[in-house]
Amino acid sequence: MAIIFEPVQGKSGFNPAPADFVRGLRRICDEHGILLIADEVQTGFARTGRLFAMEHYDVVPDLMTIAKSLAGGMPLSGVVGRAEIMDAAAPGGLGGTYAGNPLAVAAAHAVLDIINDEKLCERAARLGDRLKAKLEALKADVPQIADVRGPGAMIAVEFCKPGSHDADAAFAKLVQTRALERGLLLLVCGVYSNVVRFLFPLTIQDEVFEEALGILEDVLTETIGAAV
Numbered sequence: 001m002a003i004i005f006e007p008v009q010g011k012s013g014f015n016p017a018p019a020d021f022v023r024g025l026r027r028i029c030d031e032h033g034i035l036l037i038a039d040e041v042q043t044g045f046a047r048t049g050r051l052f053a054m055e056h057y058d059v060v061p062d063l064m065t066i067a068k069s070l071a072g073g074m075p076l077s078g079v080v081g082r083a084e085i086m087d088a089a090a091p092g093g094l095g096g097t098y099a100g101n102p103l104a105v106a107a108a109h110a111v112l113d114i115i116n117d118e119k120l121c122e123r124a125a126r127l128g129d130r131l132k133a134k135l136e137a138l139k140a141d142v143p144q145i146a147d148v149r150g151p152g153a154m155i156a157v158e159f160c161k162p163g164s165h166d167a168d169a170a171f172a173k174l175v176q177t178r179a180l181e182r183g184l185l186l187l188v189c190g191v192y193s194n195v196v197r198f199l200f201p202l203t204i205q206d207e208v209f210e211e212a213l214g215i216l217e218d219v220l221t222e223t224i225g226a227a228v
């Protein structure tokens with residue numbers, strides 16, 4: 001038996017798991033002999049300002065799933081964890097057509113070197129802080145901004161109808177469309193499709209990042225009165 005969870009939900013809106021919740025999961029798993037699996041597919045590899053998002057918690061999972069940034073776009077995913085669990089499968093008992101693909105594994109080694117050499121955990125935190133500060137400042141002018149959240153560079157902005165808790169999916173969609181027209185790709189997510197999440201490469205050039213912030217600011221302020 002296992003409980004699998006995302007330390008920061010991805011598609012559901014970049015919702016960080018509260019520390020008490022994660023500690024509670026660990027306690028329940030320990031009490032009942034359940035494995036705790038952290039899905040770090042989206043959060044892993046410096047995105048949240050640490051190599052893994054679980055480092056933000058004083059909880060150690062039994063297993064972690066990893067993919068996406070692991071090999072910088074090459075097809076590679078993995079499961080890592082406690083030796084007694086990983087070694088439980090008989091030799092040859094786990095496999096797949098692309099398992100251990102040498103080219104993808106070489107890419108993953110290069111990714112880890114670059115994260116280390118270019119201090120990408122620190123950079124993720126710095127870029128994320130810059131984006132968060134920009135969005136927080138825009139709150140004064142854009143009443144649809146209901147929340148700005150996320151650790152490191154895993155930042156999202158949630159839109160609600162001004163003065164309410166009603167999700168404003170139309171506003172999020174319009175921001176996305178207008179940003180695309182200006183060359184900025186944004187992803188909408190969240191249970192109510194009213195959240196824009198930012199997933200820029202952690203190696204993005206400073207001037208490209210600043211250009212994106214400028215487009216974002218223009219698009220948000222231009223859209224204030226336009227959403228239906």
Ligand SMILES: Cc1ncc(COP(=O)(O)O)c(C=O)c1O
Nearest residue numbers: 006010011039041042067068077
């Ligand atoms: C959090 C999370 N877990 C798992 C997956 C699935 O990963 P894969 O496509 O490597 O199976 C995704 C894919 O988007 C994801 O975002």
